[in-house]
Amino acid sequence: MAVLRRLARHPPGSPQPANDFPRGTLVSVVTGLNGEPERDVVAVGRIGPARGVRGDVFVQPWTDDPADRFAPGSVLRTDPVEAGPLTVEVANLGGSKLVVHFAGVEDRTAAEGLHGVRLMVPAAQRAALEDPDEFYASDLVGLMARTASGTQLGTVRDVLNLAGAEYLVLDAGGHEQLVPFVAAIVPTVDVAGGVVVVDPPDGLFDL
Structure with a gap:
């Protein structure tokens, strides 16, 4: 985050x-049914276009540490909820490009179906901030x-x-x-x- x-x-x-x-x-923050921000979850990225034919997708990370947040085995909630949860199987970060393969997404058609899905984690997973002048953007x-x-x-x-x-x-x-x-x-x-x-x-x- x-x-x-x-x-x-x-x-x-x-x-x-x-x-x-x-x-x-x-x-980005996650909004609930009433349009108000959801305080228990925060968005950490959005799935972009498919890459190749084996189910890989580009992900736009919204986190200061994408290597940790998208580490293999990470389970991410989704918006819309019916698209997930998604488990990271492989993630490769090169420069500003993050390519992720999610478990069970095995072809380009399945990958294209995830385009635009937002990826979320519970807010409680965030590290505590010690500096009184530092804030999580989603809290503001x-x-x-x-x-x-x-x-x-x-x-x-x-x-x-x-x-x-x-x-x-x-x-x-x-x-x-x-x-x-x-x-x-x-x-x-x-x-x-x-x-x-x-x-x-x-x-x-x-x-």
């Missing part, structure tokens, strides 16, 4: 937030952003990485608002309480 580190401030030259930013690296999605005075700004819908800088993507009254994920602007992250406190600089929000 992707881990975000909250810096004191973004390095010089980092992109400044704007509503028309191009999409960058998006962190669904939190309510508000100011210190209590004004609600919107719900964290996604987490975005642009040029090495992290942003919270808020659903702010029907439009998308990017908030730099730095301590100077996001001084408080209360995952248990479901809240992030934002201290927006002039011009970030039209409050």
Whole structure:
């Protein structure tokens, strides 16, 4: 699972937030039937196209340690649930390409049927984070952003990485608002309480 580190401030030259930013690296979480994030499971990858004719598939990993998460013998839950669970039989990581063979997927037709399936693990399997400025990205999605005075700004819908800088993507009254994920602007992250406190600089929000 992707881990975000909250810096004191973004390095010089980092992109400044704007509503028309191009999409960058998006962190995915699993949503339940009501559209809310599922807190007991997190997505660690998505199955891509088939590779070859023997049932291998490309996988887009959403984890900081794909070699460990997709180690042979790993059992992964799926979304949709009827596609799994899937057991990793062989995984080969070369550069940014991850090729996986799942047990029981023996031909290209079966592999193509898995295209787009998301792969999940229980959130409890994640390692504990010792640094108070590190957070699992999936824990941030669904939190309510508000100011210190209590004004609600919107719900964290996604987490975005642009040029090495992290942003919270808020659903702010029907439009998308990017908030730099730095301590100077996001001084408080209360995952248990479901809240992030934002201290927006002039011009970030039209409050």
